[in-house]
Amino acid sequence: MTAVPHSAHWGVFRAEWREGELQVRPHEADPNPSPVLQNIPAAVRNPVRVARPSVRRGWWEQGPGPTDRRGREEFLEVGWDEVLDRLAAEFRRVHAEHGPTAVYGGSYGWASAGRFHHAQGQIHRFLGLAGGYTQSVNTYSGGAAEVLLPHVLGPFDAVTRSVVTWDQIAAHTDTVLAFGGMALKNSTVAAGGVSRHVERDAMRAAHRRGARFVLVSPLRQDLPDELDARWLAPEPGTDAALMTGLAHTLLAEGLHDREFLATHCAGWPEYERSLRGRDAEWAAGICGIDAEEIRALARRLAAGRTLITVSQSLQRAEHGEQPVWAGLALAAMLGQIGLPGGGFVYGLGSLGHYGRPRNAVPVPTLSRRPNPVRSYIPVARVADMLLHPGERYSYNGEDRTYPDIRLMYWCGGNPFHHHQDLARLRRALGRVDTFVVHESVWTATARHADVVLPATTTLEREDIGAHGTDPLVVAMKQVAEPYGEARDDHAILAALAGRLGFGPRFTEGRTTREWLAHLWERTEKALADKGFPAPTFDEFWAAGEHELPPGADDGGLLAAFRAGTGRLPTESGRIQLASQRIASFGYDDCPGHPQWLPPTEPPTPEQPLWLVSNQPSTRLHSQLDFGATSAAGKVGGREVVRIHPADAAPRGISDGDVVRLVNARGACLAAARVTDEVRTGVVQLPTGAWYTPASADDPTCVHGNPNVLTRDVGTSRLAQACTGQLTTVQVERYAAEPPEVRAHRRPPIVPRA
Template identity: 60%
Template structure:
């Protein structure tokens, strides 16, 4: 029914949509061409005007009265409202103090890039552009999602983007694949989200079509529903973190039965004989056969051998989820899956071989664009030192300490000022008690965001930013064909300003306004950023809409490149003419480069290394349940946790924890009970959901519930809302990648019998 409201195009990381004013708020509808719209859109309507929004600039009282310096009161102090001119004057003075004193290497530019699907009002690009003009900053590399994979894959296969995004398209899986063996699953909840937006959610449809054609799916992991029902998958519920051991047992069976493809290994791979010596036990006296793997992963040896024989001699695709590498030794299952696909001789075949992350993000498996998308230049950062993104607490707590990373010996810088624009490390990071101590160690923490995240609550200076619905922008992604005119729907909330305006005002105070703005308004920037895309389309097709035509239409379909299977397909067809960008030009089953680094926790070929916080460890003897802290199904990371869809999933206001009925019964836990999860690092409350889709001995609690300490004055307070990162370990995957290990840890769970503390995560902090 037409209510007369003006409907405008808009976009988000979880999908393109139409928005319009409705009463005091807004209403939204998914893009009409999307066959499987994301339910996360239901979080949007009540979020724009929620009480969790930051209404005006704030300064922490302790910083205002005592000045910059380390302060344990961060996160527990009250805030003082301040006018924009005053707070920007103070911030400009503090930036000048740090840049003129300890210098740019004392500034950390924090932003994780997920704050907006818009390509201009993109907080990460805006803050990095500004800091680069100031003289640079300490940056981070890689991501929490793919920290280990983004280092190991270039060493053994090639460019991360090529092999994580352009390897096996969905269309090839649908048409050619006979068997999909998915380690860690291909969960639809993950495939609903794509950086920069997605116009069509295709994963479910492609898997359903492949299944209808006769393809078989096997999901390997502790959670049954990590593949959609449409895949009709067989579930092999192995113990968390044991995928490498299972793959070795499969590989050994292939060798013992003579099912491995010797011709492929000889022609296309480097170092297989060294690996086979390890696999068969010739090098260490331990054969990694199915009988060896069975007690580690909790799967019968006969079933392991049967799976190996089932994978041989047919078009098999080995898929590894991003979740596998977010664990101790996370490089190993990624590397071993590539080796397994190589032993099958499948790498580079249409619909076969190895795929990292297919189903983990909405736009993986889609065709790449054949033209550039609008991109705001961040300029050049003259500061060379950096950190792996998951090592922020190490950096802040251990300045001057050396660490290993990808063959280099590096040193943590001494950070005095952290500028965070968009993003919430209290979602991404581990061991939150340690992160609180880390943030207490700096002189000044600046947070520029739209809502009162836990990170904002720990800040000294808080600057309110607009949300996407309150500004114009362009939404686009490199692997989705629809570019969207993201049109403003609402006026800014309170005194919120967009990131560009904030940095332009700061730049004026610091004498770099012309360099930052280049004399353009935000609207002029949109036209400027659109032009390279228009020119590329015109050069390809002879003509292209001008900006006004694009804006009036609300969207535009961009040309895409052929879905050719990417570099591994070209390599398979012509290894001499299209070698891989590795030292040997081939798949590196054994890497002499990695071996030369001498890392005990990442040898020169895939290796099983028992975890210190998992199967067979002392930790599981003390904390007998393995916690899977995976990505949420009801929001993107921690974004819009206060939205309707996310809130509807809560149990008595707490994040739901899934537990097997047998484990629940042993602890006197019933459906809907509030339970306490705990270990040596911390504790949190959650709402129990009994489920046989979880392997016995395993509990699953998604990340993203806003951190809500019951008493912020305590050093290690109970989180009453259910943030699992109060429990997870803050250690790197290995000396090679130093990635995040937050997917798995060991805990105990008990029924909570005390008075339930109220949830205050979404209430603004105290202000004077």
């Protein structure tokens, strides 16, 4: 087989079969390809694949209804026609008895880099045409910032993705103050694919030019070693206090930009008053960084072109809005917002499509159908919704009510990776009547479903890979035949739509190849209108890829605002250092100006260590956890927890030991790595290990999923976002014989006559 182009969220690649083995190699233009690509070959014929439609025995034999048997009961393999007929009848029942708001459409956007077989687009299109549904808003990754930034700076995408680029940093920045770091494992990943990983080379170029990098994180690996970064390791959750101490020093020493604050900011008098008494000594007592170090850093920030970055990790914690807002306020005091390579940027380094100019033309995209009902929840509040139907909650200035969900339809996501407090999530899932999942492999989510419909992987279908900030559009050609009876999400939903009477409206009479040609038309026309080469779809498909022209690297909305050519869409038209609108909501957990708020669950003698639950370096979220790169990162089949020698020694923990992490919510086992690259008092266990309980009666995860430990509470009443980054635990050496890890095996399945 000739190598064919394809795309994944962590890179564009060529795939080919050699002697019966699938091999992948990165795109030749990628200067720093991701090792995660080597997880892909295991995806095609792995024994953990879902081969046929599978239904939980109790649901099939006894009908829909709440139950505690999900995740505990065997599955029956049934025929496609039988299961789709049953599902169509269940849709009709739920709509007739409870209305469309009783259907929850769960999805996440990481299932495929393809723009047509985009699970989120397909399921929302289907449910919209079916009459409507309760949907989610915002993301687990950036939910607090997604709600806050429109209040205080501007539309989320407009003030994050392309206002400060890697090219600008390489050319202009003198100091990068990176709160939460800019770990290359995170910028490996970009929705729709990434053909060129430019982050490492840009940081190296800035470093060679003399730029200074300062890392603020409990983890040393959150910036590349070759940058010789100054590492400041504050107490987790105290970044806003450190930012406040830096701001006070700028004010006390007259280093703040009074003119910029007067002409481009609102709320400065209120914020200035809030700094009283919160000097470097005050900050040092909270965050553990020496006061003189804080003052020296503040002076450096004011001495040249400075960029303040705030990673997504900081706002994935209790009061997560505050470090984003405090970082913006600190940058505003320096007066450099809107300058090339200076000012403030949220999320740079957290995803691969941040820090790049947008393409000059749009990429092919499947448009959503509007949801005919206005029922929604913040995405991280799904367990609250299921456990507390009819209860009131606050969100972004609104008083809302949780709907009563009877049918959950999940396509393209794994809540047992994204969500917190898995024991609570399992109880919540027991409240619905029917839980349907499209899945290619037997994840924990699939094991807890009533109906599991086998979905193809990206390698088993045709698609177009693209993102608005990556120049390469890829013809994703089929590499392998579908596994077992797997179908793509569009085909599954089209068959179900046909049974519900809206099949032609869902498919619009197009085959998959015709859909791809239709999506390409928008890009082709935009290229032609601007005078660029504009291949037809057939020409693009034959070539395998097409490079789009870049747009201008001009700083976008913030540069225009600085230049005086536009107002910001905030309550004042300026940067909000204080917000009367937010203050009017009356939220004590998110007041009207940025400040440090103490945690409600600090370390205790029973749970003395902070657990940092960050993204893994060996896979995207939990995807392809069984792949070669992911497996190589485990020890004895278990995830690795990093612990400082000063914390390991008194617990009798040595490198490679199996340890037990425990708190009031649950427990998990992991393999210890003793290292001084984490702060004392901190352990770090990445997310993504498939949840694997020790037994039906023991929910201890023997594989190392930290979400059995993390808290399922909102960041605040403003955003109600995910707080999965930080929690507190005890760690102890596991003295008994460790149980076997069975994460990548199928559940009990019985073929049905």
